[in-house]
Structure formats: C-alpha cells, structure tokens
Amino acid sequence: MALGEFALIERYFRAAGASRSDVPIGVGDDGAILRPPPGFDLVAVSDTLVEGVHFPQGAAPRSIGHRALAVNLSDIAAMGATPAWALLSLTLPTVDEPWLAEFSAGFGVLACEHEVALVGGDTTRGPLTLGVQVLGFVPQGEGLRRSGGRPGDLLCVSGTPGDAAAGLALLQRASARPAVPSAEVSSSTLSAPLATLQQRFEYPTPRLALGARLRTLASAGIDVSDGLYGDATKLAAASGCAVHIEPQRLPCSAALTAAVAAGVFTAAEAMAFVCAGGDDYELLFTMPPAAIPALQADIDRGDVTIIGALASGAGLWLLEQGVAQPATAAGFDHFG
Numbered sequence: 511m512a513l514g515e516f517a518l519i520e521r522y523f524r525a526a527g528a529s530r531s532d533v534p535i536g537v538g539d540d541g542a543i544l545r546p547p548p549g550f551d552l553v554a555v556s557d558t559l560v561e562g563v564h565f566p567q568g569a570a571p572r573s574i575g576h577r578a579l580a581v582n583l584s585d586i587a588a589m590g591a592t593p594a595w596a597l598l599s600l601t602l603p604t605v606d607e608p609w610l611a612e613f614s615a616g617f618g619v620l621a622c623e624h625e626v627a628l629v630g631g632d633t634t635r636g637p638l639t640l641g642v643q644v645l646g647f648v649p650q651g652e653g654l655r656r657s658g659g660r661p662g663d664l665l666c667v668s669g670t671p672g673d674a675a676a677g678l679a680l681l682q683r684a685s686a687r688p689a690v691p692s693a694e695v696s697s698s699t700l701s702a703p704l705a706t707l708q709q710r711f712e713y714p715t716p717r718l719a720l721g722a723r724l725r726t727l728a729s730a731g732i733d734v735s736d737g738l739y740g741d742a743t744k745l746a747a748a749s750g751c752a753v754h755i756e757p758q759r760l761p762c763s764a765a766l767t768a769a770v771a772a773g774v775f776t777a778a779e780a781m782a783f784v785c786a787g788g789d790d791y792e793l794l795f796t797m798p799p800a801a802i803p804a805l806q807a808d809i810d811r812g813d814v815t816i817i818g819a820l821a822s823g824a825g826l827w828l829l830e831q832g833v834a835q836p837a838t839a840a841g842f843d844h845f846g
C-alpha cells in the first residue's frame with residue numbers, strides 16, 4: 511500500500527470515535543486494554559459488510575462508515591445494552607485517501623454520538639469489506655434476549671420498517687438508469703419523500719435509548735435486520751411460541767405512502783418492503799400488556815406500534831378479521 515498501515519490508522523482512525531476513560535490502551539498497541547465497570551455483563555456483537563452484498567458498489571463512503579457501525583449498535587440495542595468500544599477490520603482494494611476520510615467521518619460521527627471509542631482494528635488489501643465488533647455493557651443478568659417471550663405478550667416494532675428497503679431499491683434504480691430518477695425527482699414534489707427513504711437506508715438510526723428502556727419492560731427483543739416477518743419468526747421460535755401479526759396494523763411511513771401515491775412503487779412492492787425488506791435496524795420486541803402504560807407516549811407518537819402478539823404453538827400467522835392464517839408464500843401475496 512502506498513500509505514503504510516500504521517500511517518493509515520494514525521491518520522484516519524486514531525481520532526475516530528469518542529475518547530473514554532475506561533480504555534487504558536487503545537489503537538496502536540498489539541491489543542487494546544479495556545476496563546469494564548463492576549456489576550455489568552459484557553455484550554459482544556460483530557457484523558461484516560461486503561461491497562455488492564450489503565451495500566451497492568460505489569456507495570457513498572460516509573454512508574458505509576455509518577452503516578458499518580450502526581448495524582452493530584443495533585444489535586447492542588436489541589440486547590438492551592449500552593455500547594462502549596469498537597474494533598474495525600478494513601479490507602481495501604486500494605488506499606484511496608479521500609474515500610478513507612469520508613468513511614472515517616461517517617463512522618466517527620456516529621461513534622461520538624453514542625460515546626463509542628475505536629480501540630483497535632486491522633487493515634488489509636482485498637475486495638472492499640468492513641468488519642466491525644462492538645463491546646457494550648448491561649447490568650448483570652438484565653440483557654434482553656430473544657427467548658423470554660410468553661403467550662399473550664404483545665408484539666411491538668419501533669419506527670417504520672420498509673423504508674430502508676425502499677431506499678435501497680431507489681439507489682439501485684438510480685445506478686441502473688442514472689438519468690431517469692434524478693429527472694423524476696427534480697421535476698416533482700416527490701424529492702423530499704424519496705430522499706427520506708434513501709436516507710433511511712444510508713444512515714439507519716440504532717435504537718439504543720429505546721433498547722435500554724426495554725430492559726425492564728420487554729420480555730424478548732431482536733433487531734429488524736433481515737425483514738420484519740423473518741425476524742418475528744426467529745423471536746417466536748426462540749421463545750417457544752407462535753407469533754400472530756395483524757398486517758393492517760403494520761406502520762407505513764409518510765415517505766413510503768407518498769412514493770406509492772406517486773406511482774414510484776406499487777402497493778404490493780411497498781407491503782413487501784414493510785414485511786420482508788430488512789436493513790431497517792428497528793427493534794422488534796414483546797411485552798406483557800401491563801407494560802403498555804410505560805410506552806404509551808411512544809405509541810402515541812408513532813415511535814412504537816403494537817402489531818400482534820405471541821400465542822401458544824409455533825410459526826408465523828397473519829390475522830385478518832380475527833382469523834389466523836399460516837403465513838405461507840401465498841398468504842404473503844394476499845396481503846400485498
């Protein structure tokens with residue numbers, strides 16, 4: 511590499527992220543030395559983004575830096591934990607300094623926002639790949655799991671799932687037909703909703719504050735990374751329950767509604783984004799009905815929506831007019 515590994519880490523990553531007093535030794539040694547607070551469990555998560563798989567080729571480096579950290583912070587949020595330290599493994603085809611500066615800025619702004627220190631990592635040459643590990647804390651024994659749900663618990667989701675998948679579809683259309691979408695966007699009042707959807711893919715918001723509150727309210731939790739229905743099925747299976755979802759209760763953002771009204775997406779496409787899109791990094795959780803008052807303000811603001819419940823049995827069921835149908839591929843189309 512034109513720029514040596516040490517110089518690269520020094521220039522772009524030593525200052526990325528927050529500085530913390532619980533890092534006696536950070537970037538620059540053979541290993542970081544970290545000091546967890548007494549009385550807390552350590553929570554460790556890891557997620558890798560590969561160009562062309564997890565983000566489109568040529569994606570904005572600032573967005574890649576943000577997402578590489580955000581997807582990990584979302585897993586920390588789903589555990590009800592508070593993030594503290596991150597490690598970054600960077601595989602680069604070439605040393606492109608303007609790219610690195612933007613990537614580091616995207617990573618660093620989000621890290622500072624959540625007081626995460628970058629304490630180490632590794633750089634190597636190869637196809638563009640970002641591996642991140644985040645370590646965080648949770649009061650001993652209080653970590654949120656997928657397995658704590660019980661029949662009768664309500665199923666809730668934060669935010670508006672589907673937006674990120676719609677945003678990714680817009681980005682993919684733009685790269686396939688560069689001239690067309692920009693003309694559509696600039697000539698109509700649609701530019702704000704479409705920009706919002708794109709932003710939701712490029713700069714997802716990890717729900718850390720909500721996750722920490724859910725430690726004492728929720729019975730089980732997972733983040734929506736692979737799609738709402740798929741992740742609900744995983745939570746239900748881990749809890750030994752069936753999950754019933756009422757599709758008409760699923761929240762849909764104003765931006766996605768506007769995109770459908772303008773014919774950018776069909777209603778069926780929008781429903782597929784909401785149910786199966788993934789990449790939203792919202793929280794999906796269960797809670798006993800007695801916990802509703804503690805979340806009533808969030809529900810009233812639309813930050814949290816009750817979309818179904820756990821029941822005895824197994825699998826994902828869609829509830830229409832009080833009748834539960836197994837969510838087969840056909841059932842899925844039906845709700846489109």
Ligand SMILES: [Mg+2]
Binds near residue numbers: 732
């Ligand atoms: Mg997850």
